[in-house]
């Protein structure tokens with residue numbers, strides 16, 4: 001199998017559908033398009049993990065195999081990292097003991113919160129600052145954990161999807177280094193659109209710093225430049241009887257103007273079925289409650305996934321290898 005396409009779902013704003021989107025695209029890729037998928041939960045809130053399985057099953061898995069936090073500690077201690085050991089195969093259970101096949105998970109852990117705070121910090125280089133090799137090397141090492149961990153399994157999957165926490169701290173920067181490109185999910189309202197521009201500005205700044213560090217260190221690092229924007233998925237869109245609410249439509253058009261070609265033409269509407277499906281640890285199309293079925297009938301995430309496949313089949317090489 002050729003190398004997986006690795007895509008992060010990012011927004012430093014909270015509650016904008018990152019996890020719901022990662023989960024449903026992952027499930028749709030596996031179930032409707034027969035792709036082999038690895039979901040990676042790097043958010044200490046564990047939300048993607050708990051969409052896949054109940055907390056008790058996660059705890060049992062953790063006791064036997066560990067979580068992303070286990071990998072991170074191995075890496076921080078400079079011991080061998082064993083990514084396959086923490087991969088949970090087919091965690092999503094359906095009716096009659098069936099599972100979603102072709103879909104695996106690296107679960108997260110609330111313990112990552114402390115770990116992340118421990119390692120990030122003073123070694124961040126600024127392009128104009130007098131740099132030392134030690135500082136630059138530490139800066140890059142802190143950010144290539146996930147790229148190195150995923151390199152061990154990238155030939156086992158078609159797609160690896162990383163669900164990021166609502167921030168741009170160290171672990172999210174790791175996701176940017178590890179990915180071919182990133183998707184932003186956002187609600188098309190005033191504050192979220194402002195946030196989108198701020199997010200792009202922050203990522204440009206992270207790119208400048210990491211590129212400067214890599215130029216300073218030379219080829220020996222062999223790290224790629226960070227991911228490029230691959231798409232924008234709008235979520236929780238509201239409708240009137242005449243179509244999308246004009247204020248929402250305006251914000252969607254604004255993002256299309258400022259980032260041409262990035263917007264996905266399918267989006268999700270605000271429907272209680274998505275909330276309710278979360279409690280059942282299944283995608284909406286596998287739930288039996290009327291509200292979830294109403295959401296499933298719209299096939300919103302199937303359409304988003306179709307666009308995802310068209311886009312990332314052709315555009316997965318966005319990230320350029322650093323010379």
Ligand SMILES: Nc1ncnc2c1ncn2[C@@H]1O[C@H](COP(=O)(O)OP(=O)(O)OP(=O)(O)O)[C@@H](O)[C@H]1O
Pocket residue numbers: 013014015016017018019020021043045047164165166235236237268269270271272273274275276278
């Ligand atoms: N289309 C939708 N309609 C209604 N509710 C939704 C929709 N999409 C997601 N939700 C709900 O909104 C809440 C936030 O969604 P989600 O957890 O996916 O966002 P997030 O960006 O990952 O949040 P965080 O920043 O905390 O990680 C969840 O309760 C989820 O079930």
Ligand SMILES: [Mg+2]
Pocket residue numbers: 018019020043047048163164165
């Ligand atoms: Mg989330």
